[in-house]
Amino acid sequence: MGTKFIISVIGMFLVTYIPRFMPVYGLTKIELPQAVKSFLEYVPVAVLSALLFPVIFIKDEKLFLDLSNVYLLSAIPTFIAAYFTRKLFTPVVVGIVSYVILSIYY
Amino acid sequence: MIVDSDVKKSINGVKSALPIVLGYLPIGFAYGLVGVKSGFTISQVVALSLFVYAGSAQFIAISLLSAGTSIVTLVSTIFIVNLRHFLYSTSLSQYMKYISRKHIPILSFFITDETYAVAVTDLQSNSEYTEGYFYQLFLTSYTACVFSSFLGAVSGSLIGGSINVGLDFALPAMYIVLLLMQISGYKKVFISIFSGFLSITLMFILPGNTNVIVAALIGAGMGVLLDKWVRNL
Numbered sequence: 264m265g266t267k268f269i270i271s272v273i274g275m276f277l278v279t280y281i282p283r284f285m286p287v288y289g290l291t292k293i294e295l296p297q298a299v300k301s302f303l304e305y306v307p308v309a310v311l312s313a314l315l316f317p318v319i320f321i322k323d324e325k326l327f328l329d330l331s332n333v334y335l336l337s338a339i340p341t342f343i344a345a346y347f348t349r350k351l352f353t354p355v356v357v358g359i360v361s362y363v364i365l366s367i368y369y
Numbered sequence: 370m371i372v373d374s375d376v377k378k379s380i381n382g383v384k385s386a387l388p389i390v391l392g393y394l395p396i397g398f399a400y401g402l403v404g405v406k407s408g409f410t411i412s413q414v415v416a417l418s419l420f421v422y423a424g425s426a427q428f429i430a431i432s433l434l435s436a437g438t439s440i441v442t443l444v445s446t447i448f449i450v451n452l453r454h455f456l457y458s459t460s461l462s463q464y465m466k467y468i469s470r471k472h473i474p475i476l477s478f479f480i481t482d483e484t485y486a487v488a489v490t491d492l493q494s495n496s497e498y499t500e501g502y503f504y505q506l507f508l509t510s511y512t513a514c515v516f517s518s519f520l521g522a523v524s525g526s527l528i529g530g531s532i533n534v535g536l537d538f539a540l541p542a543m544y545i546v547l548l549l550m551q552i553s554g555y556k557k558v559f560i561s562i563f564s565g566f567l568s569i570t571l572m573f574i575l576p577g578n579t580n581v582i583v584a585a586l587i588g589a590g591m592g593v594l595l596d597k598w599v600r601n602l
Contacts, residue, residue, distance in 0.1 A: 268413055271440050275430060276420040278448035284477040286458035287465050295459065298593050303453050305592030306585065307425070307551045309564040310450050313584040314429060315544040316565030317572050324573070337538055338545055345546040352395040358542030363535040 331369050337362040380495050382505025389483045389506075390513040397514045399539065400427055401521020402528075406536045407435040414522040418515045423481060425547050426450045427518075432540050438578045446582045457485035464492045468500040476500070479507035556595050564588025 284290075319334045320326060330336070341358030348354060397418065404414035409431065417427045426447050433443045457480050465473060484507055491506075492498065552558055568584035575583060 267440065268434070271430070271434065271443055272416055272420050274440060274444035275417075275426070275447045278444055279421050279423055279426065279451045279454065280478055282452055282455035283458050283480045284474060286455060287462040287477045287480075288470075288473050289462065289466075295456070298597075300456065301593045301596045302589050303456050305557070305560050305589040306449060306452060308548065308557050308561050309588030309592065310429070310446070310581065310585040311425070311544050311548040311551065312561040312563075312565035313568035313581045313588065314432070315541060315548060317569050317580070318541045318544070320569060321572065326569070334538065334541060338541065341542045341545045342549065345549045349550070351392075351543070351546050351550075352399065354546045355399060355539060355542040358545065359535040359538050362538035362542075 333362060333365045333369055336365050380491055380498050380502050382502040382507070383509050385487050385491055385502075386484075386506045386509035386513075389487060389510045392483060393510060393513040394517045396424060397517025398521035398524070399543070400424075400431075401518040401523070402525040403428070403521075403536060403539045403543075404431050404518070405522045405525030406539075407431050409435070411519070411522040411526060415515065415519050418518040421447070422479070422511065422514060423451050423454075424514075425543075428540060428543050428547075433578055433581075436578060442577050442579050442582065446578070446585075449582055449585055453482075454480055454485075457482075460489060461485065464488070464498075465503070467498075468503070472500045472503070476503050476507060479503075479511055481510070484510050556592065556599065559595065560588050560592045563591055 319332070319338050320328065322332065322334075327335070337358055340361045341354050344354035344357040400418070401411075401414050404417070404427075405411065414431075417430060421427055421430065429450060430443065430447060433446060438446075458477060461480065465476070488503070488506060491502075548561065552561060564584050564587070567587060568580050571580035571584050574580075
């Protein structure tokens, strides 16, 4: 294991553990302001979108809105499967299979 | 005299953990598979489950690490992604104050989206619980996550290179599904689109993968404003 990996894991452990530990140990007695609660509620949506959009819309540092964009095309059946099943595994399989089939055609 | 009251009947945490286990097994397996296929060793993949233990953050860590993101960017992104545990921990503190404080440093590590949701549901309707309940619930779920990611990683290293091409899409697919599970209401749809395209725009301006964390912070901040504006309408 590389040093960078080990440092990364320690860092990720700390920043994940501390927010889990502090409130329940009674280190933060303050009631969170509504704005902070609201902020935390939007974080997952914002992070996931910030990660996803560049992957499916960008290729070679350019906006790639085209019918030959396999990532974008595969996202459609994945999205539909996720919408109907509300589960993780099936839509991911649907996505991967669509991606493989589309990659063969393009 | 009431002798029976000494025998405290606690709710069974293992039983409560079963739905979580069913959910963690496929996710952990997929994570292990993707981790190995992204170039990590089995022990590295399992190490993330052991020490970070936070579903979506582990997928994000894998994709950022394999993209060569700097440690500072990686760790701050994970910090933001996992900050929601602060809310869960705050909420659980009202229940955990009845158990001995010496267990808290260990037990709090195991708070996840799923264990939190199950624990709160159980404890709202039950006042008869001990630290045993938390250990049962938490350790059963944790074992399922670690074990399934190990299985996925081993399977990934046994399967040849032929399925690599499909696994390129495993992470984006995972993001799509996790995103859809998070979205409820038009405000979140708006924040999703806003943060997504902001991230694309920032990608051309900012170095490394810092566009993700900056777009996420601005996007979530935008959500706060949206909540304020809409309430004031």
